[in-house]
Amino acid sequence: MVAGQLEMALSADPTPPPTPGAVVRHHYDLFNSDADVQQAVTDLLTRVKDGQLHVLLDEADFSSSDVSGQRLSTLVARLAESVPDLHLWAAGVFHIDIPPSLRPEPLTVPLRCAPSVLREVQTAVGRLTGSIHNYSDSGVPGPGDGLRVIRLSHHDNAHRGRWPVECQQCGKEVAAELRRLGVGSGGSSLPNSPTPLSYRDVFIITRSSELQDDIEDDAGQVTSRASGVVRGLRDEGLPVCVLGNQDRRHSRARWERDVHDVAVAATDRVTVTRYSYVHGLERRVVVMLPGRHKENDEGLSDELIDLGDRLFAASRCTTQLIMVDVPPVTTATSTAT
Ligand SMILES: [Zn+2]
DSSP states (O other): OHHHHHHHHHHHSOOOTTSTTOOOOOOOOTTTOHHHHHHHHHHHHTTOBTTEEEEEETTOOOOTTSHHHHHHHHHHHHHHHHOTEEEEEESSOOGGGSOTTSOOOOOOOOOSSOHHHHHHHHHHHGGGTTTSOOOOSSOOOOSSOOOOOEEEEOOSTTOOSSSGGGOHHHHHHHHHHHHHTTTTTTOOOOTTOOSOOOGGGEEEEEOOTTOOOOEEOTTSOEEEOOOHHHHHHHHTTOOEEEEOHHHHHHOHHHHHHHHHHHHTTOSOOEEEEEGGGOTTOOEEEEEEEOOOOTTTTTTOOHHHHHHHHHHHTGGGEEEEEEEEEOOOOOOOOOOOO
16 A cells, blocks of 8 residues: 555656655565565665654564564664664564564553444454553544444354354355445444445455455466455445455466555455455455354454454454354254263
8 A cells, every 4th residue: 555655646746766765566475575674674774864763564574483674673783783763663573573673562452443443443452462562541533433333243144154154144244234334325324424335445354264256267267266255245246356365376467466466455445355455455344254264263263253254354343344154153062871
């Protein structure tokens, strides 16, 4: 999103580097390259002025359990060693992971979510006070106060599968709720938020690794159908963009194009995606679909899954949150007597 906005600013008013204030875009791959860490340090050090450097890190993950988190920590530690007056602003941080070379000053004022949404996020934050600072009480007024969170349920005869991602009926019911809110109609039924709601104002977010669009072979034949929830949304006529695991593997070019489109909301479509793909982004309406990552979530409790959903899906929402409840698995037990 930042890259897209900078590109727009550049095309509107091109300022050639090295003029002060000119935008210069670099691309570093912290997921895969140690060399890029050093290159980023070298490039940033050329911007130091009077001993000062100002850096913004969006959705900074310093976690040592993750290789990109380790690289980001290394990058920041090297900057801190070399720049006497380093000012670094980082969003989305677990404070327990902050590199020791930094002197943290937490900003805990809620900036994004309406109070009703914030309460749902805080349910998770309150359980993680050892690694996340709780929000402070005095927040900036949210964009639309006190909207009731809408709760749907993946539970009755028409619903299929363990999780809503698999369920066509959930897709239809989410679509009906979005229509009721005025999405795509040129209007909005959100109190205090009369600007018309477009399809691009909606994220449908899940943790599930099972989310996918139709997968086609080279001849254009569908070899594997889209997830149930995607089919249900399309049955109701909603324009849908899916960012899922399989889509990334099967068509890299389409994936890159869709990521860019979603980041800058270029195309008027509802986005259905995993929450790891929309870090740093927000939408007025967010639908939270509980689900699991097939390989990584073995043995995780439903409570822990719910905690992640609130931190990484609900927190994307500025105004209207829609949650889909899933009934807990009931295990039949018998006792020999
Ligand atoms: Zn369902």
